Amino acid sequence: MSETVVPVDTTSRSYQVVVGSGILDTLGQRLAEACPCDAVFVVSDSNVAPLYLERVLSSLQQANLKTASTVVAAGETHKTIETYASILAAMAEAQLSRDSVVVALGGGVVGDMAGFAAATYMRGIRVVQVPTTLLAMVDSSVGGKTAIDLACGKNLVGAFLQPSLVLADVTCLSTLTPEVFADGMGEVVKHAVLASPQLFETLRQRPLAQDADPAYLVQVVSQNVAIKRDVVNADEQERGARQTLNLGHTIGHAIEAGDGYLQGHGHCVAAGLCCMARAAEHKGWAKSGLAARIESCTKAQGLPTTTSLDPNTLYSQATHDKKRHGQTMNIVVPTDIGAVELRTVTLDELRSLIESSLSGTEES
Numbered sequence: 198m199s200e201t202v203v204p205v206d207t208t209s210r211s212y213q214v215v216v217g218s219g220i221l222d223t224l225g226q227r228l229a230e231a232c233p234c235d236a237v238f239v240v241s242d243s244n245v246a247p248l249y250l251e252r253v254l255s256s257l258q259q260a261n262l263k264t265a266s267t268v269v270a271a272g273e274t275h276k277t278i279e280t281y282a283s284i285l286a287a288m289a290e291a292q293l294s295r296d297s298v299v300v301a302l303g304g305g306v307v308g309d310m311a312g313f314a315a316a317t318y319m320r321g322i323r324v325v326q327v328p329t330t331l332l333a334m335v336d337s338s339v340g341g342k343t344a345i346d347l348a349c350g351k352n353l354v355g356a357f358l359q360p361s362l363v364l365a366d367v368t369c370l371s372t373l374t375p376e377v378f379a380d381g382m383g384e385v386v387k388h389a390v391l392a393s394p395q396l397f398e399t400l401r402q403r404p405l406a407q408d409a410d411p412a413y414l415v416q417v418v419s420q421n422v423a424i425k426r427d428v429v430n431a432d433e434q435e436r437g438a439r440q441t442l443n444l445g446h447t448i449g450h451a452i453e454a455g456d457g458y459l460q461g462h463g464h465c466v467a468a469g470l471c472c473m474a475r476a477a478e479h480k481g482w483a484k485s486g487l488a489a490r491i492e493s494c495t496k497a498q499g500l501p502t503t504t505s506l507d508p509n510t511l512y513s514q515a516t517h518d519k520k521r522h523g524q525t526m527n528i529v530v531p532t533d534i535g536a537v538e539l540r541t542v543t544l545d546e547l548r549s550l551i552e553s554s555l556s557g558t559e560e561s
């Protein structure tokens with residue numbers, strides 16, 4: 198059993214992210230130590246529950262914890278007020294108190310909804326994240342953001358709630374579809390470009406496969422957790438540095454929406470990252486050759502490096518982005534591997550960046 202513990206200190210809470218292989222059955226004991234409680238309520242979804250819920254419940258029971266659970270329909274389309282309300286009702290039915298703990302067992306959708314239910318039930322109880330997708334392990338379970346969608350937009354209602362413990366068992370990744378695994382890789386490549394030339398080089402030489410050696414999966418996941426932790430720590434309430442986590446997302450979101458959400462988020466982020474790198478290089482903001490390096494790493498992971506959408510579609514989708522401020526937008530520009538800068542651009546500048554992002558750089 199290989200494992201790495203990444204400690205996270207925030208102003209509201211200090212907790213551990215335990216990343217390991219074959220550690221799911223240790224959840225009960227670790228939870229009992231990290232957050233003594235009167236009951237544990239597990240929230241999972243209809244894909245994850247048949248695979249892992251029994252194991253999680255029996256681990257909790259073996260640690261003498263009182264348990265209850267609810268299973269919601271899987272998928273982003275169910276990250277709604279209705280599902281959130283059904284989780285709260287099930288929590289009340291199970292007579293959870295302020296001393297109880299919610300466990301989110303699933304991908305980012307379950308993590309966000311169970312986290313938001315915990316953040317609001319009785320004005321806030323504790324949550325433990327047990328992420329089962331790569332994206333949830335490297336991204337959504339760390340940082341304390343929780344949210345649900347409204348009909349008119351994603352993640353419009355939410356709260357900050359730092360988890361009391363995160364337990365990521367990389368053996369859970371083996372049951373993901375290849376598309377969902379690759380989606381997580383989009384954020385992994387983003388993290389590497391954002392903060393770690395060493396991780397970038399590792400991935401370029403040895404692309405991370407779903408059936409990789411568990412020790413390698415643990416290494417990559419825990420490095421990603423540390424990168425996200427460091428960015429979030431620098432800026433817990435998202436006023437400055439945390440915006441850098443949006444690297445690849447301005448054009449990525451535009452591709453996602455322009456394509457009618459047919460491609461997964463991480464695929465679009467990867468393409469958006471390559472687009473922004475090309476645009477930055479054309480502008481002379483990035484080191485020459487950067488776009489080609491990012492493209493080669495992205496390609497090696499089986500992720501797209503561009504889009505067939507036209508610049509007008511991308512521009513109109515990008516300017517619907519919630520990160521827009523009046524006539525300007527904040528964008529995150531890669532300048533080298535491990536270096537980015539925040540820039541405020543006018544909408545005209547954004548249009549020209551998008552146009553240039555679709556054509557290759559000299560080196561590519």
Ligand SMILES: NC(=O)c1ccc[n+]([C@@H]2O[C@H](COP(=O)([O-])OP(=O)(O)OC[C@H]3O[C@@H](n4cnc5c(N)ncnc54)[C@H](O)[C@@H]3O)[C@@H](O)[C@H]2O)c1
Nearest residue numbers: 244271272304305306307329330332333337342369372373
């Ligand atoms: N809170 C944050 O900071 C944050 C950050 C990034 C993304 N998010 C949110 O995360 C969500 C996306 O997360 P996601 O990509 O994990 O999607 P997801 O939770 O929908 O999981 C993807 C699919 O995989 C299934 N699944 C999960 N684990 C599995 C496993 N081990 N084996 C087999 N199937 C499994 C799920 O049932 C689902 O069908 C979005 O709603 C996004 O807004 C939140």
Ligand SMILES: [Zn+2]
Nearest residue numbers: 384446462466
């Ligand atoms: Zn993302």
